[in-house]
Amino acid sequence: MEEESFQRMLFLSDPPLHEPVLIVCLEGWIDAGLGASAAMSTLVDALHPELLATFDTEFFIDQRARRPVVRIVNGVTTELTWPEIQILYGTDGDGADVLVLVGPEPDFHWSDFIDLVTEVAERYDTRLVIGLGAFPAPTPHTRPVRVIGTAPESSRDLLERVGSVEGELEVPAGIMSALEMGFAEAETPVMTLWARVPHYVASMPYPQASAALLDSLAAVTGLTIDASPLRAAADEARLRVDELVTNNPEHAMMVHSLETSADEVEGTSLGAELPSGDELAAELERFLRGEAS
Numbered sequence: 001m002e003e004e005s006f007q008r009m010l011f012l013s014d015p016p017l018h019e020p021v022l023i024v025c026l027e028g029w030i031d032a033g034l035g036a037s038a039a040m041s042t043l044v045d046a047l048h049p050e051l052l053a054t055f056d057t058e059f060f061i062d063q064r065a066r067r068p069v070v071r072i073v074n075g076v077t078t079e080l081t082w083p084e085i086q087i088l089y090g091t092d093g094d095g096a097d098v099l100v101l102v103g104p105e106p107d108f109h110w111s112d113f114i115d116l117v118t119e120v121a122e123r124y125d126t127r128l129v130i131g132l133g134a135f136p137a138p139t140p141h142t143r144p145v146r147v148i149g150t151a152p153e154s155s156r157d158l159l160e161r162v163g164s165v166e167g168e169l170e171v172p173a174g175i176m177s178a179l180e181m182g183f184a185e186a187e188t189p190v191m192t193l194w195a196r197v198p199h200y201v202a203s204m205p206y207p208q209a210s211a212a213l214l215d216s217l218a219a220v221t222g223l224t225i226d227a228s229p230l231r232a233a234a235d236e237a238r239l240r241v242d243e244l245v246t247n248n249p250e251h252a253m254m255v256h257s258l259e260t261s262a263d264e265v266e267g268t269s270l271g272a273e274l275p276s277g278d279e280l281a282a283e284l285e286r287f288l289r290g291e292a293s
Helices: 032-047 110-123 153-161 175-185 207-221 228-246 249-264 277-288
Strands: 009-011 021-027 050-055 069-073 076-081 086-091 097-104 128-137 147-150 190-198
Touching (some): 021 032, 021 175, 032 086, 032 128, 097 110, 110 175, 128 175, 147 207, 153 175, 153 190, 190 207
Parallel strands (some): 021 128
Antiparallel strands (some): 009 050, 069 076
8 A cells, every 4th residue: 555545644553463453433414312432432441442544624624613622721822733633552451453533524525535444454454343333222221222223335344243223314424335335445344333312312412322332242242342331321310211111201201102112023023123214314303403302
């Protein structure tokens, strides 16, 4: 790979990685219950990663939309912290190599960004790429969080490990959808894992979704990932939601209805337990309008 192809990146190291998994979670698109971002934060803490490379934020980021953070001490402006898109590297609990792509979703030049990311993956012989996401769904908080997948045709077999939504769905795309297509062209297996977050808690932290994402990530990739830091937070969140629902008869009736629907399909195939494309589109539209609460 010629180095000039990476002119929009700055490499700070070049470790001898062995067939790493690349995990992607970029901020800016849908993340109901902060499920994906909390999962990635927990994962990064466990990996103890080092910085591999940064992207040219002047080229990819709208700095008026994603402003730097200024630090002021006693009226004196001391520093600016600029948003950064980074690739980190580390190892899982058994020493397997892992790459993670974190930071804000690019505002500009998606095609160039996809080319760079796929070239980095090729440079390190990446064996699998997994994106993390979470979306609002008509499901009760009293049942386990389901995780489904999206993937390009070339990686359809990966969907058998988690299930998918039946039917057709058209929604605005995040950068991970574009990366799916880019990695398909590069012939690298790729899938995005999506946690289904109860629509009525989609605007509050929902660590149950984060734990489910990490469990599914471990199952799909074979990585050793500890989701236990999220378990205590999930138990506390469950108690808070239980209290909110109990104190509101209308919410209690809604949850009971969702439970009935979920229990009617218990024991059937995973696909039967998932909402239709129309249901997902309706919940997603409500979430993006800020009505899912």
